[in-house]
Amino acid sequence: MKFAIALYSPAHAPSSRRALLFAQAALAGGHEIVRLFFYQDGVHSASSNVVTPQDELDIPAQWRDFVTSNQLDGVVCIAAALRRGVLNKEEAERYSRPAANLAAPWDLSGLGQLHDAVQAADRLICFGGP
Amino acid sequence: MPKSLLIISRQSPWSGPSAREALDIALAGGAFDLPLGMLFLDDGVLQLIPAQSASQLQQKDLTANLKALSMFGVEDLFACATSLAERGMLSTELSAEPLQVLRDQDIAALIDRYDQVITI
Numbered sequence: 001m002k003f004a005i006a007l008y009s010p011a012h013a014p015s016s017r018r019a020l021l022f023a024q025a026a027l028a029g030g031h032e033i034v035r036l037f038f039y040q041d042g043v044h045s046a047s048s049n050v051v052t053p054q055d056e057l058d059i060p061a062q063w064r065d066f067v068t069s070n071q072l073d074g075v076v077c078i079a080a081a082l083r084r085g086v087l088n089k090e091e092a093e094r095y096s097r098p099a100a101n102l103a104a105p106w107d108l109s110g111l112g113q114l115h116d117a118v119q120a121a122d123r124l125i126c127f128g129g130p
Numbered sequence: 131m132p133k134s135l136l137i138i139s140r141q142s143p144w145s146g147p148s149a150r151e152a153l154d155i156a157l158a159g160g161a162f163d164l165p166l167g168m169l170f171l172d173d174g175v176l177q178l179i180p181a182q183s184a185s186q187l188q189q190k191d192l193t194a195n196l197k198a199l200s201m202f203g204v205e206d207l208f209a210c211a212t213s214l215a216e217r218g219m220l221s222t223e224l225s226a227e228p229l230q231v232l233r234d235q236d237i238a239a240l241i242d243r244y245d246q247v248i249t250i
Contacts, residue, residue: 115159
């Protein structure tokens with residue numbers, strides 16, 4: 001089955017951990033993930049500046065490794081990300097901000113990518129709230 | 131045949147960016163001419179109160195975005211009758227048009243009718 005996975009919660013929310021576990025289980029079960037789409041506070045999980053204490057699960061790092069090693073399409077909503085200070089190099093330069101905190105494997109793009117994933121997938125699975 | 135998408139908006143207009151970000155999904159999808167519906171549920175029905183004084187909260191008025199929905203071809207708008215009643219709101223005084231007010235059992239059927247559902 002083809003899944004599109006949308007995440008709306010920040011890295012510290014339990015639903016963010018559930019999303020990651022679901023995504024891992026989907027691939028392990030032989031399913032396909034057509035796209036991960038991070039929206040609302042979910043964009044924080046794509047930030048490369050999150051520092052997690054050593055004895056805690058580092059959700060942003062886990063997402064990064066998961067997307068990279070499985071060569072997934074990881075899209076972060078550009079409007080939601082800009083509003084929350086998650087910027088790649090191009091956007092940091094465009095808005096004259098001192099630093100970028102979003103890099104590969106993530107792409108900043110628009111909500112059209114969410115709709116495109118909805119069309120391509122058999123199921124859209126959303127993770128939001130606590 | 132494109133897949134249909136129901137967007138369920140459950141947050142009040144000024145409790146954070148959720149109401150705006152749910153509307154943004156609808157507006158973006160409308161621009162692609164996709165079959166979309168939008169259901170206002172729970173505190174989401176508060177977005178439908180007309181004449182909100184957003185400027186007193188230093189916020190931008192969302193009702194303009196609501197009115198833009200029909201211009202973007204999103205005309206399947208629904209509100210939950212129970213949510214309206216719980217908040218003392220009259221279905222005759224809501225800002226989104228055209229709007230269908232649905233009872234609980236009709237909402238279950240509505241969700242069933244759509245291929246995909248997003249709740250924000």
